[in-house]
Amino acid sequence: MTIVHEPFGTTEWWRTAVIYQVYPRSFADGNGDGIGDLPGVTARLEHLAALGVDAVWLSPFYRSPQRDAGYDVADYRDVDPLFGTLDDADAMIARAHELGLRVIVDLVPNHTSSEHAWFQAALAAAPGSPERGRYLFRDGQGESGELPPNNWRSIFGGPAWTRVPDPAGAGQWYLHLFDSSQPDLDWTNPEVRAELEDVLRFWLRRGVDGFRVDVAHGLVKADGLPDWDGTVEMVAGTDPGAPEDGQSPAFGSGPMFDQDGVHDVYRAWRRVLDEFDADGERRSRALVAEAWVEPPARLARYVRDDEMQQAFNFSFLTSLWDAAEYRRWITESLESLDAVGAPTTWVLSNHDVVRHPSRFGLPVPGTRTNGIFAHQTQPDEELGLRRGRAATLFMLALPGSAYLYQGEELGLPEHTTLPDDVREDPSYFRTGHAEAGRDGCRVPIPWSAHEPGFGFSPTGRTWLPQPESWAAYAADAQTGVKGSTLELYRSALALRREHTLGAGGMEWVEGYPDDVLAFRTSRPDGAGVVVVANLGTTPVALPAGAKVLLASADLADDGALPADVAVWLRG
Structure with missing residues (x-):
């Protein structure tokens, strides 16, 4: 292990x-x-x-x-x-x-919404103002600032910059890594x-x-x-x-x-x-x-x-x-x-x-x-x-x-x-x-x-x-249906709490095929749970006499772990 x-x-x-x-x-x-x-x-x-x-x-x-x-x-x-x-x-x-x-x-x-009071104030204020300083407003590139400040793109697709009209003339651009209605805040402010x-x-x-x-x-x-x-x-x-x-x-x-x-x-x-x-x-x-x-x-x-x-x-x-x-x-x-x-x-x-x-x-x-x-x-x-x-x-x-x-x-x-x-x-x-x-x-x-x-x-x-x-x-x-996904989750969460799985130590268990995940989680008192998950296509034999605490689906008639099934065993 x-x-x-x-x-x-x-x-x-x-x-x-x-x-x-x-x-x-x-x-x-x-x-x-x-x-x-x-x-x-x-x-x-x-x-x-x-x-x-x-x-x-x-x-x-x-x-x-x-x-x-x-x-x-x-x-x-x-x-x-x-x-x-x-x-x-x-x-x-x-x-x-x-x-x-x-x-x-x-x-x-x-970012905030473009309807946030801060951004509305920024739109009404001049370039270089404190209101604009809360967001990432920048002058554009090109002869008249007609190009975005850089080549960044939005996570949602399209450009990450939108130009706004300014009362004083050529408009600045503001950054939005997401939608144009979500202007990025300037966290150096x-x-x-x-x-x-x-x-x-x-x-x-x-x-x-x-x-x-x-x-x-x-x-x-x-x-x-x-x-x-x-x-x-x-x-x-x-x-x-x-x-x-x-x-x-x-x-x-x-x-x-x-x-x-x-x-x-x-x-x-x-x-x-x-x-x-x-x-x-x-x-x-x-x-x-x-x-x-x-x-x-x-x-x-x-x-x-x-x-x-x-x-x-x-x-x-x-x-x-x-x-x-x-x-x-x-x-x-x-x-x-x-x-x-x-x-x-x-x-x-x-x-x-x-x-x-x-x-x-x-x-x-x-x-x-x-x-x-x-x-x-x-x-x-x-x-x-x-x-x-x-x-x-x-x-x-x-x-x-x-x-x-x-x-x-x-x-x-x-x-x-x-x-x-x-x-x-x-x-x-x-x-x-x-x-x-x-x-x-x-x-x-x-x-x-x-x-x-x-x-x-x-x-x-x-x-x-x-x-x-x-x-x-x-x-x-x-609800109450044996084998349902809801009851699987309820059982898993109850056992997780009972065996304090989230707080336990963990070690990989060797001896299984490469397409199997197997690990043991253990408490300070030595008790533990062995988890085996078969991500392959062939059933996998479980240890002889293993006590099954919970399985994500039925095991095979011979007790083997079928493909695409995980099991918790008393460790």
Whole structure:
């Protein structure tokens, strides 16, 4: 056996937590308008407590024109009427805490909405003014400034610069790494830093337990905003099935990402969080980095002792269905984050990528993170779910924290046949309809098999259409049903807690074929669980007399582990 991780010696909740992501507009609708809201979330929190998770992370619900589903924030200190009120937010936080759930809210610091009061003031002010100094306004190139300041491209497709008319004459340009309605803030400006620190305090006073930080690696840009030739090796977040788009950055590379200056920001934020105690427990609030950064040693810089507590492991998320690739990323991730005393944070799906059962059902399983059109090769739904359940089982046994995306406990596939006329994702429009975008993973989830809209809304309305096949995935159709995906998740989370898997040590188990993942996780008292996942095509014999704690699918009649199945054994 090869030891790759020692047990955690500390007990902060975020080191081992299983955190459930709620995408509010698609989780539960309380008022019947077809769009999920905070009262709907509150009404369904008991589902999460019964599932066995430790915390809930909510995507943005701030006041916003919703050009990018709330990731274009117009007011960080208010709730958008689409989702409710500040009182509704307070009620949701209070109810979650009553149920023993911590609450993490999304924070979007890289950019604001173009309707934010600051940006409107910047448009009305002159070049060089303090108002414009909060954003990245620059003069253009060319004889009359008619060309953008540099050649950067937007993540969503198209140019990363938009020109504005100026009262005094030739217009300046402003930077937006995403949609033109999302101008980037200038994080070298002390006023920007002070404002976002005050936003942190605003929500901490309301009782939140932490923040997931959107585009955490993108706040600070390279000095001088230099041109970039777009050359980059394949990295996590790069989709080999996506169309090329000039110098659109692989999400994590280039002079617009992962600059050293971001770490000064997060050290300051960490000091803000440390001002707040919860239940008398020091360091109980957490910062979570959405940082598409490789290699893991570089990602580890975000979770040093005086910065953030967690960073999403996107190398794991974007892995193909390949044992050697998983083994590499798991080992490298644990070793890199152990070096700074931080937990590794595992994730398979979220609101930005194709749901993992559908990715694993493709001819090259694990590809196409960026959306699937109806005219493209469709996933094998049954095979994808089989692999998705196995992947979840070995993920939940790994040391550290894990994130679940709403609906994955139901085994939901991607909606890959959405009509194009209902799409809302700006990446679909900014790429000239070349990218399917993220709408397919954001479809409202099904609660009741036989109700209109599958129980998502009291009126049956849904802001995106649900596939008819989702009746079989509805929560009420799986509750109490042996072998259902929902019951698999409940059993796995209960066993994870019972065996303290997130806090355990880990070592690879040798003697299996190359296309099998096998590891043992152990507690300080010596007890442990052996995990075996067969990513190959041939059944694999398990140790004689092994006691099965949980399996992602039935074993063979002779007790062998079939292809695309994972099992937990008493170790």
